[in-house]
Amino acid sequence: MQGLRLHLIVGVTAIFAASVAAGVAQERVRARSPAPAGAKVSFVDLRNDARIPARMTIRFAVGGMEIAPAGMARRNAGHHHLLIDTELPPPGQPIPSDFNHLHFGGGQSEAEILLSPGRHTLQLLFADHDHVPHDPPVMSEKITVEVMAGPEEKPRSAAAPNAQVFFIGLEDGATIPPRSVIRFGQRNIAIAPAGTKQEHAGHHHLLIDTELPPLDREIPSDFNHLHLGRGQTEAEVALPPGEHTLQLLFADHEHVPHDPPVMSQRIRVRVQETSVANPASASDARAATGRTPAPNDAAVYFIYPRQGEVIYPTSTIRFGLRNMGVAPAGIVRPNTGHHHLLVDVPTPPLDAAIPADLNHIHLGNGQTERRITLPPGEHTLQLILGDDQHVPHDPPVMSERIKVIVGNPRKQRPRR
């Protein structure tokens, strides 16, 4: 499947390159530049059946000819091509340009390549200013290399065996309010912000309701893995009522856990129900402002259309949402909401439920696009995220109010 796809792309690219180069569709054989007898190209310090790492710099040598960048027609000169896992291309045609045929048109004589583990073939082929091999072709032997499995791995930062991280004032089985500040500490290891490389130091990660991630690579960054990359030792989290698990995992400047890993016990906490009379709206994270909190970096935006675009009368409006998730109306989940598409109305008050009428389209089932029909002319569109009760978040997550023109986008743009 993949091989087929690759070949397809190769074919298309080759045809494209050929037609562009010549300006006309052509299958005819190109004039080949002559090469002197005894000219040869070869790999430097790389022999057949060599075992090499996945990432490696390969050097090429040429004898009896000179290197000239592609496009520069010179006698007895040319540039290198590295053929990976492929047969020789037909002579008299430009060498294709794709992942199997690397061109060094700048006259390079070395290249860093990255290969998957396993056996691969490598061959060098010299070609003239037009990428056409010489006559006779100047090429190296085809060698086979074995790429060793287990690509170069970044060594994990070391941690003292007695280094510890722990929660402060929070024990297994504790009951906490829905919105609470979790504090943590560390012993025998220092705090350094993410990106700052320092011996025996790192930053905290708070794992919520999740298993430990693999310890030999970067900790994921999502709603279940909070990165405290500025070196924070506390985090404010809003959790829905019920049981949750919390765990701390320390990691180095590249978010990779230490060796040995420095982590806390996984503790269980119970988030209490609110004592509000109306249990339906039981998210008391909103108790303070009356509104559900949203991350500061959350944003909603139009994928289609964009500001000022001309659209068909019936168009599908597509929404994008950054740093939050979508949940149907009525669902209480931190950092989620549902979309509202506002057509030809100003931004409504942000402290009340978004009205439901023809101009305020609720996408209460979690939809992320909507097909609408509008009369010709100018219209405004705006997106606002609402919480389970259709109330905008705090801070509100809303898009710019964009202007679109309904017409026929393929005909001329309407007068402005």
Add this chain to the structure above:
Amino acid sequence: MTRAAVTRPALPRLAAAVLSAALSAAAPPPLSAQSLPRQPAPRNATVYFHYPLDGLRVPERFTVRIGLKEMGVAPAGIDKPNTGHHHLLIDVDPGPPDQPIPADYNHIHLGNGQTEVVVTLPKGTHTLQLLLGDHTHAPHKPPVISQKITIYVR
């Protein structure tokens, strides 16, 4: 893959058992081979990539943006008709449609209803595919799955 399995720390058995009860909403339930009752999906429901598109060259760190037609997004654990949550399959083929989607580095669960995700991939050729899962992380019937696209990380 195997490395992930090896490095996953061996939690004490008992603790793991106790925790799995608490985690049942967040993680796919430990599944026997029997198939789950699968949620129906509308015939014309489609999940697709806004970005990247098939054959694109992308930087090592990029945002995958997901579009969904004729259905809605709901966080994992929310049982609501015609909704689901996204899974991004990286360099892997989808498993049997009657089994929950595994959770590992090749199957990224967007369990909070996210519609985009930032991924970091090593240089080279990779495949991406989107698969919608229901509240139990099982694909719908018929599965709402995107075309498998190939991208080149440079």
